[in-house]
Amino acid sequence: MLTPYMATDQLARELKRGSTELLVLALLEERDRHGYEIARLIEGRSAGAISFHVASLYPTLYRMEDRDLIQGRWIEKTGQRRRRYYRITAAGRKVLASQRSTWQAFFEALSRVARIRHA
Amino acid sequence: MNWTGRIRAALPAADPDVAEELAQHARAMYDAARAEGAADEEAQRTVDAQIDCWRADAALLRRRARHPRIVDPPAAPATAWVGGLAQDVRHAVRLLRRQPHVALLVILVMAVGIGATTSLSAVAYGVLMKPLPWPDSDRLVSVRETRGGRSPRFGSVSNAAYLAWREETSTVEDLAGWSAQMVTISGAGEPERIRIVRATASLFRVIGARPAAGVLFGDDDERTNVAVVSESLWRQRFGGDPAAIGRRITLDAETFTVVGVMPDALAFPDRQTRAWVPMHVAPAAGNLLSMFEGLAKLRPGVAPEQAAAEGTARGRFAPDTGMTTMAIFGGTGPVEIAAVPYLDTIAGEVRRPLIVLIGAVLLLMAIATVNVAALQLARAASRRRELAIRAALGATAGNVVRQLVAESLLLAVLGGAAGIGLAWLLQGAAWSVLPADFPRVAEIGINGRIVLFGTALSMLTGVVFGLLPALRVRRPNLVASLAEDGTSPVSAGTRTGIARARGLAVAAQVAIASVLLVSALLLGRTFMELLQADRGYDAASVLSTALPLPMHTPERRTALLADLVERLAAHPAIEHAAFASETPLTPGGSTASFSLPPQDAAGGAIQVQASPRLVSPSYFAALGLRVLAGRPLAETDTPTSQPVVVVNDTFRRRYLDSDPLGAQIPMGFWGEEQNAAATIVGVVEDVRHIGAATPTLPELYFSSRQLPSGMRSGVATLLVRSRSDTASTRAVVHGIVRAAEPGAAVGPVVTLEERLLATSLARPRLYAILLAAFAAVALLVAGAGLFGVLSYSVSQRTRELGVRAAFGATRADLVALVLRQGIEVTVAGLAAGLLASLWLGRFLASLLYGVTPLDIVTYLAAPLILLAIAAVACIAPALRAARLDPVTALRS
Numbered sequence A: 001m002l003t004p005y006m007a008t009d010q011l012a013r014e015l016k017r018g019s020t021e022l023l024v025l026a027l028l029e030e031r032d033r034h035g036y037e038i039a040r041l042i043e044g045r046s047a048g049a050i051s052f053h054v055a056s057l058y059p060t061l062y063r064m065e066d067r068d069l070i071q072g073r074w075i076e077k078t079g080q081r082r083r084r085y086y087r088i089t090a091a092g093r094k095v096l097a098s099q100r101s102t103w104q105a106f107f108e109a110l111s112r113v114a115r116i117r118h119a
Numbered sequence B: 001m002n003w004t005g006r007i008r009a010a011l012p013a014a015d016p017d018v019a020e021e022l023a024q025h026a027r028a029m030y031d032a033a034r035a036e037g038a039a040d041e042e043a044q045r046t047v048d049a050q051i052d053c054w055r056a057d058a059a060l061l062r063r064r065a066r067h068p069r070i071v072d073p074p075a076a077p078a079t080a081w082v083g084g085l086a087q088d089v090r091h092a093v094r095l096l097r098r099q100p101h102v103a104l105l106v107i108l109v110m111a112v113g114i115g116a117t118t119s120l121s122a123v124a125y126g127v128l129m130k131p132l133p134w135p136d137s138d139r140l141v142s143v144r145e146t147r148g149g150r151s152p153r154f155g156s157v158s159n160a161a162y163l164a165w166r167e168e169t170s171t172v173e174d175l176a177g178w179s180a181q182m183v184t185i186s187g188a189g190e191p192e193r194i195r196i197v198r199a200t201a202s203l204f205r206v207i208g209a210r211p212a213a214g215v216l217f218g219d220d221d222e223r224t225n226v227a228v229v230s231e232s233l234w235r236q237r238f239g240g241d242p243a244a245i246g247r248r249i250t251l252d253a254e255t256f257t258v259v260g261v262m263p264d265a266l267a268f269p270d271r272q273t274r275a276w277v278p279m280h281v282a283p284a285a286g287n288l289l290s291m292f293e294g295l296a297k298l299r300p301g302v303a304p305e306q307a308a309a310e311g312t313a314r315g316r317f318a319p320d321t322g323m324t325t326m327a328i329f330g331g332t333g334p335v336e337i338a339a340v341p342y343l344d345t346i347a348g349e350v351r352r353p354l355i356v357l358i359g360a361v362l363l364l365m366a367i368a369t370v371n372v373a374a375l376q377l378a379r380a381a382s383r384r385r386e387l388a389i390r391a392a393l394g395a396t397a398g399n400v401v402r403q404l405v406a407e408s409l410l411l412a413v414l415g416g417a418a419g420i421g422l423a424w425l426l427q428g429a430a431w432s433v434l435p436a437d438f439p440r441v442a443e444i445g446i447n448g449r450i451v452l453f454g455t456a457l458s459m460l461t462g463v464v465f466g467l468l469p470a471l472r473v474r475r476p477n478l479v480a481s482l483a484e485d486g487t488s489p490v491s492a493g494t495r496t497g498i499a500r501a502r503g504l505a506v507a508a509q510v511a512i513a514s515v516l517l518v519s520a521l522l523l524g525r526t527f528m529e530l531l532q533a534d535r536g537y538d539a540a541s542v543l544s545t546a547l548p549l550p551m552h553t554p555e556r557r558t559a560l561l562a563d564l565v566e567r568l569a570a571h572p573a574i575e576h577a578a579f580a581s582e583t584p585l586t587p588g589g590s591t592a593s594f595s596l597p598p599q600d601a602a603g604g605a606i607q608v609q610a611s612p613r614l615v616s617p618s619y620f621a622a623l624g625l626r627v628l629a630g631r632p633l634a635e636t637d638t639p640t641s642q643p644v645v646v647v648n649d650t651f652r653r654r655y656l657d658s659d660p661l662g663a664q665i666p667m668g669f670w671g672e673e674q675n676a677a678a679t680i681v682g683v684v685e686d687v688r689h690i691g692a693a694t695p696t697l698p699e700l701y702f703s704s705r706q707l708p709s710g711m712r713s714g715v716a717t718l719l720v721r722s723r724s725d726t727a728s729t730r731a732v733v734h735g736i737v738r739a740a741e742p743g744a745a746v747g748p749v750v751t752l753e754e755r756l757l758a759t760s761l762a763r764p765r766l767y768a769i770l771l772a773a774f775a776a777v778a779l780l781v782a783g784a785g786l787f788g789v790l791s792y793s794v795s796q797r798t799r800e801l802g803v804r805a806a807f808g809a810t811r812a813d814l815v816a817l818v819l820r821q822g823i824e825v826t827v828a829g830l831a832a833g834l835l836a837s838l839w840l841g842r843f844l845a846s847l848l849y850g851v852t853p854l855d856i857v858t859y860l861a862a863p864l865i866l867l868a869i870a871a872v873a874c875i876a877p878a879l880r881a882a883r884l885d886p887v888t889a890l891r892s
Helices: A008-030 A035-045 A054-066 A090-114 B003-010 B016-035 B040-056 B080-098 B100-129 B159-167 B202-207 B231-238 B304-315 B322-329 B342-382 B384-392 B397-433 B448-473 B478-483 B497-532 B554-570 B619-623 B649-655 B726-740 B752-758 B762-796 B798-806 B811-847 B856-882 B886-891
Strands: A070-075 A083-088 B140-147 B172-186 B192-199 B226-230 B248-251 B254-262 B273-278 B291-298 B335-341 B542-548 B574-580 B592-596 B606-615 B627-630 B644-648 B664-666 B677-684 B699-703 B715-722
Touching: A008 A035, A008 A054, A008 A070, A008 A083, A008 A090, A035 A054, A035 A083, A035 B016, A054 A070, A054 B016, A083 A090, A083 B016, B003 B016, B003 B040, B016 B040, B080 B100, B080 B397, B100 B342, B100 B397, B100 B448, B100 B762, B140 B304, B140 B322, B140 B342, B159 B172, B159 B291, B159 B304, B159 B335, B172 B202, B172 B273, B192 B202, B202 B291, B226 B231, B226 B248, B231 B254, B231 B273, B248 B273, B254 B273, B291 B304, B304 B335, B322 B592, B322 B606, B335 B342, B342 B384, B342 B397, B342 B448, B342 B497, B342 B762, B342 B811, B384 B397, B397 B448, B448 B497, B497 B762, B497 B811, B497 B856, B542 B726, B542 B752, B554 B574, B554 B715, B554 B726, B574 B606, B574 B619, B574 B726, B592 B664, B606 B649, B619 B715, B644 B649, B649 B677, B649 B699, B715 B726, B752 B762, B762 B798, B762 B811, B762 B856, B798 B811, B798 B886, B811 B856
Parallel strands: B192 B273, B226 B254, B606 B699, B644 B677
Antiparallel strands: A070 A083, B140 B291, B140 B335, B172 B192, B172 B248, B172 B291, B226 B273, B248 B254, B542 B715, B574 B715, B592 B606, B627 B677, B644 B699, B664 B677
């Protein structure tokens, strides 16, 4: 939870962690994906602004899986090695919706205070 | 490139799944770099850099919590469910082979329950529901006549009413009269006692019979000596030879010509009838009234009540027959005709007892089901782990339920098959167990319908006792199941839902068992009351046998019998011997009516209906009848001395207020030549027909020495009072009778008690025995259930009991603890069962004698018996609790 008293680094970390989860959920909302795909998409769609540390992706995915926000499964397709795909759960969808509205409110508050506008 | 190997080398402590996933990521990175144009070493370096980052991240090195592998099930085709069921059944078979003793127990319990239910259903179906063998048998009604509301002493319709109705019928197609009797058949074989039916020719039309050979006699044959024999008699005596038509047979010294053969399937009224001869119904002229059974076939669409109304209306035109009506009906009054569906006539009196028995057997079935359900519940509880793993592997709740129900169904079907097999074996026994006069015994058998019913019942119980436990354990929580240890923390015995359910199951079984026990005690007491009732005579040491002497004149008969009795009395083993015109136990018998002069000046003549009997002077001594006043008949009463008569107590109470001795009884009913009157010289105790539908009738005893012509009945009854045991005396009697009359078809020599048991006591004994058997099985099953629950409870509470022992509880305290649990469950079930018995008792009322449905002795004895059984069931678990070593218990 963000409070004005957090140090900037910590704030940045918290923001990043919260945003990583949001990003993962949003990507999985579209369809099931495996870890590498998620990593590439986050880098690609944020146009590199979120310098995404891949090393932290998998711990995030596992954490989210423990919290039942996403569900990982091994899928074996013909002629291929099996891959671990992730799917958003119903709980994950709820969290995604709530996080979206939280971020929305945050941005609106920011823009009201600091007149920052988002695209 | 072995990326997995490289990841494992870099992150040796990583989870294999994590390693594999990272390896794939690495592979994808390498392939992407190469696709963008990087060289092999460069691409590898990129990936190695990533691997170094992963290695530095401690989070990745942690072992991952195991999530259940969720594998998408393949798309289920329609047959998957069946395949799943087949798999469940195979699994069930494997499971049962591993626990054969449990399986055997369940199959045994089910077999007993299903076997008893199937057997009784076969009886109920055969007797009450199966259609009669004749075409359109639902239109057959028996015709019953009453006068002024009184039923006749014998027969059901008089010739007067019958002929009056036959003159003009619109509601019935035809009327028939018939009457059964026992005769001695000779010619074409050994002399033998058989049952025949004398019938009007219309009987064959009414029942719609067709001969198997020859013809059935017609209206023109009614005064001729022709006979139709049964198929079985035809085979037995004539070898099934078609040339038997035209042969002669002798029935009780009368010769008949065989004209046809009746198929056994259509034999009327039952297969025990071996021949039919014509009966001519004479008009009721003067004082001649003959009685016989009446049968009619309703026209289609006519109700029995309509026919009865027509019969009554026509019957009113019947001529009046005065005293004879009085003799037969005990009163005069207008004719009333009732038409009763024939099936009700034969089976009606056993309907209520059969329904009671079926109720009892269904209770037994309920106990068996509850018992097995409790057993299955315990087994399901102990298999929580297995079921939880199944659920983790993807089984839905429905799959788990299906598996448990499949196991139960398998057991139920096996038990049901065993039960039906048992019932099939027992159906032969039905013939010997059921009393001889039980209706439609020949129709009782295990047919396809009954087998189907038994199978459906066993499957239903299988589903029930499978579903109940399955619903309790269908959502096993894997983590909790695997993490739990068997001996859970201390608390009271009924803490878990499953233990509570088992306790309830036992209480239910105890309740049902107590209902059956109360019923069994009531019926048992009824039978004992009937057996020990004071009938006025000593039934145990008096032997009797029927001696048919059809070929002699009445005088010759009397002389023969007197001689025979003298020979018997001379034997040292015999105390008294006598003969009588009728068996003392027959409520029917001959009847006479006459007028007695008024007792006082003001009164009018008294109309008497009484039963006259011809007996030898030693009759009362042989039977052990007490003389209440005056003297019995004596050898000094000769043909030339004053005619005397002895009356029974009922006669005295009904017709003679003042001192009976010396009153005059007219003897006109013995024949026209008897104009004299007999003097009453004694009053004897009543011969009571306990439990029979008819009450004791007024009876007159005349001496055979004074009325030799009176022995008109072709069959006499010999009575012998034995000095010692009856077994040896039997042979003596048989020997003496055979020597005197070699050609006579002597009946079996039995004690009067045996005769009672075979006739009027047969059914009460049967009901008592059956209910006792059900109650015994129920108590056994309930006791076993209680034992099972307490054993389980003790094993579950081992640690708790150890703690108590360690804190100073003595052996007695531990025993008391277990006993209290057992007694609580028993008392709960007992209370419910006794309340239910109080309510259900009313259905038994018609079967009871000498006890009421609320009999105190029964309601005191039943709880005592049940508590005793419960105590026995509790002993072993209680002793196990007492012998617990606290140290071992706490460590377990």
